[in-house]
Amino acid sequence: MALPSAPRSPGRLVAVQPMRRKRCAACRRGPLSLLVLEDGAPRCLDCADLGHLVFLPRGDTALTRRSREESGLSVVVVRFNRRGSRYERQGVLVEEAALVRAEQRCLADAEARRRRRARDARRRLVEDERFKAAFAAEIRRLFPGCPDGRALAIAGHASVRGSGRVGRSAAGRALSEGAVTSAVVAGVRHADTPYDRLLMSGVPRWEARRRIAPAVESVLLAWREAGEGVG
Numbered sequence: 448m449a450l451p452s453a454p455r456s457p458g459r460l461v462a463v464q465p466m467r468r469k470r471c472a473a474c475r476r477g478p479l480s481l482l483v484l485e486d487g488a489p490r491c492l493d494c495a496d497l498g499h500l501v502f503l504p505r506g507d508t509a510l511t512r513r514s515r516e517e518s519g520l521s522v523v524v525v526r527f528n529r530r531g532s533r534y535e536r537q538g539v540l541v542e543e544a545a546l547v548r549a550e551q552r553c554l555a556d557a558e559a560r561r562r563r564r565a566r567d568a569r570r571r572l573v574e575d576e577r578f579k580a581a582f583a584a585e586i587r588r589l590f591p592g593c594p595d596g597r598a599l600a601i602a603g604h605a606s607v608r609g610s611g612r613v614g615r616s617a618a619g620r621a622l623s624e625g626a627v628t629s630a631v632v633a634g635v636r637h638a639d640t641p642y643d644r645l646l647m648s649g650v651p652r653w654e655a656r657r658r659i660a661p662a663v664e665s666v667l668l669a670w671r672e673a674g675e676g677v678g
């Protein structure tokens with residue numbers, strides 16, 4: 448059985464992984480794991496002057512593209528798929544030096560991406576710290592009696608990235624009085640009242656909130672008034 452005619456496109460070299468045992472028509476070497484067809488006759492890579500190329504299996508799109516860009520000579524390697532009645536790409540043959548350069552470019556890209564991610568992370572950290580400080584300052588403005596440590600803790604908790612907490616909302620980012628007060632209420636509820644213990648003991652949330660409301664109010668009042676006395 449003759450080899451099915453290999454796919455051709457202008458200026459594109461193709462090598463075939465044969466399904467049947469084939470020998471080189473020029474040097475008689477065989478069976479060949481890879482051959483090119485010249486005038487319908489199989490030739491080994493050496494006889495086709497392609498013996499210096501190395502095989503890069505398919506799979507890494509960027510590496511394949513760059514290897515072919517870097518390589519003066521590149522050959523598409525295909526295998527005939529009987530069931531699909533068509534040739535399927537298996538990889539490419541490229542110059543070894545080209546493959547090395549392509550690998551270096553891909554590594555450089557990966558390194559650049561890693562550095563960019565690190566830069567982004569540092570910038571987010573700085574933004575977060577700034578936001579947290581601004582949030583804490585706003586808490587201290589509205590609640591002058593709130594200790595610095597508590598203000599920072601509440602601001603930090605409210606501004607955790609990706610938390611969906613009040614500090615990350617649009618109102619929180621704009622540091623609206625409502626958003627800041629909500630964060631303070633939440634902080635007081637958990638730290639200055641038995642709210643969490645009530646929840647743990649099975650008290651429904653609305654009931655727990657009702658029971659602790661006076662305690663929350665008195666803390667807020669004290670924190671608000673502390674400034675009035677001073678100012």
Ligand SMILES: [Zn+2]
Nearest residue numbers: 471474491494
């Ligand atoms: Zn040969």
